[in-house]
Each structure stands twice: as structure tokens, then as C-alpha cells.
Amino acid sequence: MVAAQGIPSRCSDCVIRRAGLCRVLSPEEVGLLSTCAYHRSFAPGQLILRSDDEPVFWGAVISGVVKLTKLLSDGRQQIVELLFPADFVGRPFSRQSPYFAEAATHTRLCCFKASEFEALVKRHHALKQYMLESALSKIDAAHDWMVLLGRKTAAEKVASLLYLLATRGAPDQERLRAGDPAPSFRLHLKREEMASFLGLTYETVVRQIKSLSKAGIICLDGKREFCVPDLHALQRAAG
Amino acid sequence: MVAAQGIPSRCSDCVIRRAGLCRVLSPEEVGLLSTCAYHRSFAPGQLILRSDDEPVFWGAVISGVVKLTKLLSDGRQQIVELLFPADFVGRPFSRQSPYFAEAATHTRLCCFKASEFEALVKRHHALKQYMLESALSKIDAAHDWMVLLGRKTAAEKVASLLYLLATRGAPDQERLRAGDPAPSFRLHLKREEMASFLGLTYETVVRQIKSLSKAGIICLDGKREFCVPDLHALQRAAG
DNA sequence: CGATCTGTTGACGGCAGTCAAGTCAAGTGG
DNA sequence: CCACTTGACTTGACTGCCGTCAACAGATCG
Numbered sequence: 001m002v003a004a005q006g007i008p009s010r011c012s013d014c015v016i017r018r019a020g021l022c023r024v025l026s027p028e029e030v031g032l033l034s035t036c037a038y039h040r041s042f043a044p045g046q047l048i049l050r051s052d053d054e055p056v057f058w059g060a061v062i063s064g065v066v067k068l069t070k071l072l073s074d075g076r077q078q079i080v081e082l083l084f085p086a087d088f089v090g091r092p093f094s095r096q097s098p099y100f101a102e103a104a105t106h107t108r109l110c111c112f113k114a115s116e117f118e119a120l121v122k123r124h125h126a127l128k129q130y131m132l133e134s135a136l137s138k139i140d141a142a143h144d145w146m147v148l149l150g151r152k153t154a155a156e157k158v159a160s161l162l163y164l165l166a167t168r169g170a171p172d173q174e175r176l177r178a179g180d181p182a183p184s185f186r187l188h189l190k191r192e193e194m195a196s197f198l199g200l201t202y203e204t205v206v207r208q209i210k211s212l213s214k215a216g217i218i219c220l221d222g223k224r225e226f227c228v229p230d231l232h233a234l235q236r237a238a239g
Numbered sequence: 240m241v242a243a244q245g246i247p248s249r250c251s252d253c254v255i256r257r258a259g260l261c262r263v264l265s266p267e268e269v270g271l272l273s274t275c276a277y278h279r280s281f282a283p284g285q286l287i288l289r290s291d292d293e294p295v296f297w298g299a300v301i302s303g304v305v306k307l308t309k310l311l312s313d314g315r316q317q318i319v320e321l322l323f324p325a326d327f328v329g330r331p332f333s334r335q336s337p338y339f340a341e342a343a344t345h346t347r348l349c350c351f352k353a354s355e356f357e358a359l360v361k362r363h364h365a366l367k368q369y370m371l372e373s374a375l376s377k378i379d380a381a382h383d384w385m386v387l388l389g390r391k392t393a394a395e396k397v398a399s400l401l402y403l404l405a406t407r408g409a410p411d412q413e414r415l416r417a418g419d420p421a422p423s424f425r426l427h428l429k430r431e432e433m434a435s436f437l438g439l440t441y442e443t444v445v446r447q448i449k450s451l452s453k454a455g456i457i458c459l460d461g462k463r464e465f466c467v468p469d470l471h472a473l474q475r476a477a478g
Numbered sequence: 479c480g481a482t483c484t485g486t487t488g489a490c491g492g493c494a495g496t497c498a499a500g501t502c503a504a505g506t507g508g
Numbered sequence: 509c510c511a512c513t514t515g516a517c518t519t520g521a522c523t524g525c526c527g528t529c530a531a532c533a534g535a536t537c538g
Contacts, residue, residue: 068382070386142382147311192485207486431517484533486533488532495523
């Protein structure tokens, strides 16, 4: 765990005050949480949590993208989840983190002590209800991703990821919706990270992006800027 | 949903009274639940919940194995989870089931009304805490399976599934542990179901089982009876 | 300027999918 | 009891998708 300067947070004017877990907290509960909360920044590639470590803090993503990864003993790696702003980082009620959490982009977290958060969850039922419903949603998302990993072709996998990032991976105002006039969006992941999330190699990701681009389903502007002329076409390509 | 005879349950002498969600319920809470609980039997292959339907009941597995499956629009299928005795069946706090639930073996469920169970969860904090912790565990398991689907070879996938079934898929007293003297255990899944869970075809599963058997890591007795001479060897073969 | 990181492209090969045929056991019905 | 069907499983031949390996291009940076 890397030492970092703690900046006291003021929740009332926080950009995620009305989203994620903070949304369900009453002003008093936010006050309680904010007494032990502080902000931290992470550079791209920087480790946030180490697998098997006992985490000392958890947090909420304020900005940036966090990837959760697991390793096989011989080094093969799989990204198992991507976290976006307002998502919760950490695994309550376990002594060991089941995965590595790593900043994919420059990332800001609102952190709080693990023990104090667990106590808060146990006492505050709206928060516990939120944690439960959000865990159930994450199970649904994991199941969807298992279908992708087990049954989709490389082309469908890449299309699925681009669709996900276009519709979910950006701040609300930047998200694409059906009918939008082909705005571009920025890809926050490297080719290698896309591959690691999709169960592919990065060469295959490169080839499939090129193939989608040739088919006119996406257009590239540089390496990281995409536009999607027809969101439905992308969705169809995703299977 | 197939009509079936309801049999009033008596929880106190139920085989799963001390496991799963029933374990965390006080006698009074069990009493409350049992007023709306009834047992149902399902034949192998019989549908329990249909994807996109609004479920009218949820339940707990008393005996048997339940598979949760998802479909792609062209019919490709993926099993996303297997449920064993004491596991909870259903997706609370959602109007639509995200998957099909189907009996893999002859199965008995203890069913209760969806609405009454949700109300019970909202009021009883020990139950809500159990549902939360069990949801978080299921996320961990789903993540592990994503690593399998994304990164493991066919041989490792089959070995992983056999390891899982040997150590988790049987009633407590039949589970294998390291050092046990190679007892045999019964495989409850068809080759096709194994393939569907592993992201493979059933021909590949057949070939990999044969290959593990030739390597002496497992031995076959008929098609469904397995023994594992060395559990560690199987674990190593699982990657 | 070289070093490093990220991304691209091509050649080649192998793992696992596809297609097809065949075995075996359990049922079913005359 | 036998002929037939059905479902589960096995095996072989072939193919192709995607992984592997290698070279290279472009950007960034000290």
C-alpha cells in the first residue's frame, strides 16, 4: 500500500454525493462517514489493493476507472470487473481481498477505514440494503460476462466491450444512447487491458477492432477515440 | 411454471435447518417463514424459473442440483451457476429473473412466496446480513469462474470442475478432502452440462475426461462414477 | 538520440470446434 | 422376447479461429 497525502473530504459538494452508496445515506450518516473519509489519488497502473492482503481501507470511486484482476499461478491474468465513478471498491466481511484492484486511469478515491465502514453497514439498514442490492446487480453483471467469456466469438467480445464502455463507462452526460448523432467517446483502456477483460490476446483485440472499423460499425479517430454511428448495429455485433 | 402439489413443511426436522439461510433464522423467524413455505419436487430437466418472468416464489434447495443458465439470441447457452443443497434459489429485489433455473437432477425445493420473503429480509437484519454475505461470496465464486472461462485450457477447465464437484458438490459426508483414500463420487451432470458450464463443447469434455483418466489423475467407473486417487494432483491439473 | 511503451501487422501452428458415424444402455410397445 | 427408438456418450477426420512469435511503427520522455 503506497503512502499518500490525505485530503479531508467535504461530502456535501462531492460529485458523487447523489450517486452510489452515498445517495442512500442521510445527512447524518454522511457526516458519520465523512469523519473517517479522505481522498486519495492513484496514477495509471498504480496498485490500490493487493490480493490476499487484509485491506485497511475501502472506498468509492470519485473519478477514473479501476480494474479488478485475478492471477493464475503461472501469471495468466484476467480482469474480473471494471469500476466506474460512484462504484464501491473493496470486499466487506472478508479478511482477504479476493483480487487486485489497480487504477486503469488516473483515479480519485474517497477512502474510509474498513472497520468503521463495516460497523456502519451493520447498523444502518438503508446502507445494508444498498450494499445487498448492488451486490445482487454485480452478480447479474458477472453472469452476463460469463456468457461472453464462455460463448461469444472474439468479434462479439470486442463489440460487447465497446458497447459497455460507450453506454456505461463514461460520466452520465457523455454516455451514448440509441439515436445519438455518432458522438465520439474516449477509450480508457489499453488494448492489453481490453484483452485481459475479454479472455483474448491483445493482438486479437487489435484485429477485431480493425475489422469492426472496416465494417463501419465503429470509426476510429486515433487509437483511443471512437465513434459509434449506430448503437444498435454495435449491439447486434455484440451478439 | 408447472403446477405441483404443495406439502406443508415442518422446519424443525428439516435436513437444511442448520445450513444456508435457515441457519441464521431464529425459531420465531423460521416459524414465520414456514407459514408460507411448502416443498416441491422437480424432475431432471424440469424448469424451475424462466428468464424474464416475474417469479412468484423463491426457495432453498433441499436436495439435488439446480443449474442457472443464460441464453444468447441464437441459442448458445451458458450455465452461470450451480446450486447445491441449502443454496438459495431466486433473485430478490428484481422484477425479472435474470436466468433460467432448471433442475439438473431430481430436486426438492423449499419454496416461499417472493413478496413475503422480501418483506422478511427487509425487517430481519440477521437474514439481510446473511443474504449480503452470501451474495458477496457468490461474486467471488463468479470471479473465479471468469478466470476459468477466460484463461484456462480445456484440460484445466475439466479438472477444475471435477475438483469443484468432488469437494463442494456432494453432501458434507461424501465430500473428498486431501488425504482421503480415493473414494468414488457420483457425477450429477451430463457431459453436455459440464460443457455448458465450462464454455466448451461436449466432445471436448469427453476427450479431456479421457485424457485425465489416461494420466491417472482420475479413474472412471462407468460414465458417472469417478474416483480421485490424489486430490492435490487434480488441483494442480486445474491450474 | 536511444529507451520504453503502446499499438499494428504478418506468418504460422495448434487447440478446440464442427461434422459425422457409431456404441451402448435403457426404455417402449407389439 | 424381440425389434425399434431414444438419449447419453464416444471416437475419428477435418477445419478454422485465435494464440504465438516476430518484426516494426509511432509517440513520449529523459
